[in-house]
Amino acid sequence: MDFIETRNLTFFYESEEDEQQNNVRNVLDSVSISVKQGEFLAVIGHNGSGKSTLSKHMNAILLPTGGKMYVDGIDTSDESRIYDVRRKVGLVLQNPDNQLVASIVEEDVAFGPENLGVEPEEIRRRVDSALKAVDMYEYRLHAPHKLSGGQKQRVAIAGILAMEPDCIVLDEPTAMLDPKGREEVITAITRLNKEQGITVVLITHNMEETVGCDRIIVIDDGKVLTEGTPHRVFSQVDRLRRHHLDVPQSTELCSRLSAIGLNFSNLPLSTEECVEELLEVLG
Amino acid sequence: MIGDITLGQYYPAKGILHRLDPRIKVLLLMASIVLIFCTFNFYALGIVTALVIASVIMSKVPLKLYLKSMKAIIFVILLTAVLNLFYGAGEPIFEWWVFRITRAGIHNSIFIAVRIVLLVMLSSTLTFTTSPTDLTDALERLMKPLGIFKIKTHEIAMMMTIALRFVPTLLEETDKIMSAQKARGADMESGNILKRIKALIPILIPLFVSAFRRAYELAMAMECRCYQGGSGRTRMKQLHMGARDAVAIIIIALVTAGVVLCNIFL
Incomplete structure (x- = not known):
């Protein structure tokens, strides 16, 4: 069994009104996916596709109304083990302002391990190493409200990191950030994945952010539309567009060029690849 | 200001x-x-x-x-x-x-x-x-004996910590809402006292709505970080x-x- 696995995961918000009118809409409809240990997975989909709902299942904030969700072999519906699940999978939310609890950076990062009852010296060690891992160590005594959005979000990541989870799920962590903050956050999580081997699940609707990941799952209308490596997923430009999803700008450019007769061996994802491909085709 | x-x-x-x-x-x-x-x-x-x-x-x-x-x-x-x-x-x-x-x-x-x-x-x-954090910390520890009277000392201290954390955030938000309402033609500087108090309503309502939304999200973030109340909790700062x-x-x-x-x- 893989680290995170869902089997026909189905979820809908229960409300009596809807039930009477018999129009319950499944937010997630029989989703079966898996996340391997150490993988960098991106989940994309537009607003309302159910991708955020999926992320909240991964650490038992939401529980399936149908099907099963397993984290490291633990069924998340097992209420007695809910904190085991949350200790293994940390969830970073969209708005960094609403995730920070304390008015000093290092005390906020300490909040998670304090809740777990970790020894004081060990908390200190974890807080320092978590802050160093996201490059925020020199800000440890600052007040969160004086930091930039990207810095706040990195503190939020450190707060999860200090609980030493196996996997970090980030629910649109860059949606409220400026381009600089966005880059800081993506760099930080990429480094965590590559250097510390932490499994990363990045939920996003910004296609450019998914270029460096191992695998992409596309969710649309509560169902898995397609999955595969970035190259494989983004080569289906027309299919994605039919579901109102974008592709990275370089892919878009080359796909339009191929429509007017240029032949690309494969569609590029990043600017560098794009330049290379163009040089090859044109030169 | x-x-x-x-x-x-x-x-x-x-x-x-x-x-x-x-x-x-x-x-x-x-x-x-x-x-x-x-x-x-x-x-x-x-x-x-x-x-x-x-x-x-x-x-x-x-x-x-x-x-x-x-x-x-x-x-x-x-x-x-x-x-x-x-x-x-x-x-x-x-x-x-x-x-x-x-x-x-x-x-x-x-x-x-x-x-x-x-x-x-x-x-x-x-x-x-x-510092305010030291003060809440000290008060939490000093209030601990009151626990035998079923006073929730940890919760009181937690509320103080969160309140201190969100004062600057909410002040910033008030500033933004005021600018937004001014841009829509709200007049807060003229008129008698009654009129000025009335002019505060379009500021307070969005502020309250947003504070409740923040509270909901913060509660979820705290759950994500395994918050289970005061029992079994340790502190980094001794x-x-x-x-x-x-x-x-x-x-x-x-x-x-x-x-x-x-x-x-x-």
Whole structure:
């Protein structure tokens, strides 16, 4: 069994009104996916596709109304083990302002391990190493409200990191950030994945952010539309567009060029690849 | 402008009072307040005054800040002093219509004025030299014994921590909402008081809605970080009592002894 696995995961918000009118809409409809240990997975989909709902299942904030969700072999519906699940999978939310609890950076990062009852010296060690891992160590005594959005979000990541989870799920962590903050956050999580081997699940609707990941799952209308490596997923430009999803700008450019007769061996994802491909085709 | 409000008036400096254990500071402040109101003659009052002056100097906080906190209550001091002037038993020194001033009245009014001044000065040294987080920390630990009366001390401290954390965030938000409403033509600067209060409604409603949304999200974030209330929780920052805390306790004990002796023998 893989680290995170869902089997026909189905979820809908229960409300009596809807039930009477018999129009319950499944937010997630029989989703079966898996996340391997150490993988960098991106989940994309537009607003309302159910991708955020999926992320909240991964650490038992939401529980399936149908099907099963397993984290490291633990069924998340097992209420007695809910904190085991949350200790293994940390969830970073969209708005960094609403995730920070304390008015000093290092005390906020300490909040998670304090809740777990970790020894004081060990908390200190974890807080320092978590802050160093996201490059925020020199800000440890600052007040969160004086930091930039990207810095706040990195503190939020450190707060999860200090609980030493196996996997970090980030629910649109860059949606409220400026381009600089966005880059800081993506760099930080990429480094965590590559250097510390932490499994990363990045939920996003910004296609450019998914270029460096191992695998992409596309969710649309509560169902898995397609999955595969970035190259494989983004080569289906027309299919994605039919579901109102974008592709990275370089892919878009080359796909339009191929429509007017240029032949690309494969569609590029990043600017560098794009330049290379163009040089090859044109030169 | 609205962001300039500093909380708890903490003044970062490297004075010895800044480095005292916050729990000791809170306890010693309480003891000293009792002491201030247990001075029954000028000698005792003198000793306590010396203590307060010494701590003001040792706090390394500019005197200007103390005077500022004094300014806010100067009216209260004058009022109580004047009222006390006329309430004294004994032989009147001065009498006119219903007003009579006695020796005891003058004595009382001087005492009450000096006591209030000392009280405010000493309380200010605590808030100037202790950061809000240290203060909530100290209060949580000092309140712990109240747990046996089923008082949720951890929850109270947690609420204080979160409130302190969100004051600047909400102030910033208020600023934004005000600008947004002004851009839509809201007028907050003219009209009588009633009109101005009414003009606050379009600011308060969005602020409340957003505060509730924040609360909901924060609760979820805290759950993500395994928050399960106070039981089984450890703290990173441990408070340690050191030699300087012992010295502080001894000083207050000596002052107390001095005051008691003055009260009895002089």
